[in-house]
Amino acid sequence: MTRRLSILFILMGTCISLQAQTTKTGVLVIGNTPTAVAASIQSARSGAKTMYLTQSLSLNAIFSEEDLPFIKNIRNHYSLKERRRSKATDSIIALPVILKQASNLIKSISDSVKNLTINNNNAVDDIKKDGKGWEIRLKGGQKIKADVVVDATENLSIASMLKIDVKKTMVITGNSTNPFENKLYRSSVALGYLEDSSPFTIPMGSLIPQAVENFIIIPKQTGKIKLSKMSAGQAAGTIASYCAFFNTSTKNINVRVVQGELLAFDAILIPYSDIELKDPNFLTFQRLGLSGLIKSGLTNGKIHFDTAGFVKAEDLRSSMREFYTRSQLWFADNKKDTLTIDDAISLFKFIANRGNELNKEIEEGWKVSFKLNSVYDPKRNISRKEFGILADKYLQPYNIRVDISGNLLR
The missing domain is CATH 3.50.50.60 (FAD/NAD(P)-binding domain)
Structure with missing residues (x-):
């Protein structure tokens, strides 16, 4: 028992x-x-x-x-x-x-x-x-x-x-x-x-x-x-x-x-309508879009980056001010309406403290490293797509942290 x-x-x-x-x-x-x-x-x-x-x-x-x-x-x-x-x-x-x-x-x-x-x-x-x-x-x-x-x-x-x-x-x-x-x-x-x-x-x-x-x-x-x-x-x-x-x-x-x-x-x-998933720079544009350095747009119910558009100095100046305050010195010395490839490289060198070697680096990497199909000509206007790919590499705006409301953290 x-x-x-x-x-x-x-x-x-x-x-x-x-x-x-x-x-x-x-x-x-x-x-x-x-x-x-x-x-x-x-x-x-x-x-x-x-x-x-x-x-x-x-x-x-x-x-x-x-x-x-x-x-x-x-x-x-x-x-x-x-x-x-x-x-x-x-x-x-x-x-x-x-x-x-x-x-x-x-x-x-x-x-x-x-x-x-x-x-x-x-x-x-x-x-x-x-x-x-x-x-x-x-x-x-x-x-x-x-x-x-x-x-x-x-x-x-x-x-x-x-x-x-x-x-x-x-x-x-x-x-x-x-x-x-x-x-x-x-x-x-x-x-x-x-x-x-x-x-x-x-x-x-x-x-x-x-x-x-x-x-x-x-x-x-x-x-x-x-x-x-x-x-x-x-x-x-x-x-x-x-x-x-x-x-x-x-x-x-x-x-x-x-x-x-x-x-x-x-x-x-960010569901861009003008950037395909198979684009070799797809992640670059996701990062760039999230950073807000280059503004995205909404037209006819579609989000677009406007890859073929040109980079207007006045539009870029206001967004650059938020990220890199010293960029305003470059804009003050370079009165431009639309940026050329040469202008963009000059801006990158100024902000990132790079020398003239950057010109050669970008020219040599244009098609291989940056996967760009366009012709490299420093004197022509740079497209938003080209500027964005180079900015992601040399300015790295996405690496600047943001808070939960999207404000930059310094």
């Missing part, structure tokens, strides 16, 4: 222990949605220990045609890794992703992602602050301690549990219909679109509620802008991973590091 009671107490103690067990993770993503899928996979890919709590019996997010390009990028990323590992000669990269296959494809990829644990058949019962991070109690009794939580539920139900006003984020996009009316585009981390389908940039601060650290939301809409689901999810996962990986908080986030990580994983942060 005594032996039976002892066994019973041991079993009861084991059950209680299992119920009360605490799991620690860097990032917890919650929600059975496309945004949650993108956030959890990207968080893990960016190096953070990540748990994906679907709050459902299985991962069965409903995808749309809009999500397929992102899913294809994920598939290609892991297909290439597998190809290198197995030294296979064939590849499925050229094949399109079909909508009816998307869910099964994501499930198979999720099972193989390093740093990612999927938790099905469990739901959040309670959530509260735990130092800089969070303590989450599930309805099954399990506890999770996470450095960062991403609410990717359909209706932001976790934010509702915490009584967070999801309309009060660190930056408010307002009712603007042009992303370049203010400096918020400099902190862009995702894409969205207006009611007329015009593209829009999503600033980082619109995913972070005010006065709540290390809690990230993925709303369906901010102001007049509807968020592209997978793009916003990828951004949220990158922000969360940054905070967990570097043991910091959302109020101390480095915008440029997050953007750099997104660009490294094929994210598009």
Whole structure:
């Protein structure tokens, strides 16, 4: 009898222990949605220990045609890794992703992602602050301690549990219909679109509620802008991973590091209509556009860089003043309406403290290093595309940090 009671107490103690067990993770993503899928996979890919709590019996997010390009990028990323590992000669990269296959494809990829644990058949019962991070109690009794939580539920139900006003984020996009009316585009981390389908940039601060650290939301809409689901999810996962990986908080986030990580994983942060993905300088223009040194434009519902346009001295002078104050001395000594290639090189030499060797360096690298198809002629007007590529190399405006509102940090 005594032996039976002892066994019973041991079993009861084991059950209680299992119920009360605490799991620690860097990032917890919650929600059975496309945004949650993108956030959890990207968080893990960016190096953070990540748990994906679907709050459902299985991962069965409903995808749309809009999500397929992102899913294809994920598939290609892991297909290439597998190809290198197995030294296979064939590849499925050229094949399109079909909508009816998307869910099964994501499930198979999720099972193989390093740093990612999927938790099905469990739901959040309670959530509260735990130092800089969070303590989450599930309805099954399990506890999770996470450095960062991403609410990717359909209706932001976790934010509702915490009584967070999801309309009060660190930056408010307002009712603007042009992303370049203010400096918020400099902190862009995702894409969205207006009611007329015009593209829009999503600033980082619109995913972070005010006065709540290390809690990230993925709303369906901010102001007049509807968020592209997978793009916003990828951004949220990158922000969360940054905070967990570097043991910091959302109020101390480095915008440029997050953007750099997104660009490294094929994210598009400014959707230029006149610069193709296959352009060898595509990343250069993403960086340049985010810097704001050369202003982008919105015409007829399309964002453009105006690659063929010329560089007007007066337009450039005002933006250069913000980045490099001593540039105004050059403009004072060089009265120009439109800059030539020679003028641009002179400006670069003045700001970057370079000598005449730069002329030869640029001439020799015109087609090889800078991948320019045009003829190098120092006396002709320089195009915005040519100026932008050279400015990214020699002035590096993107390397100047910005805050969450897009203001330059010195």
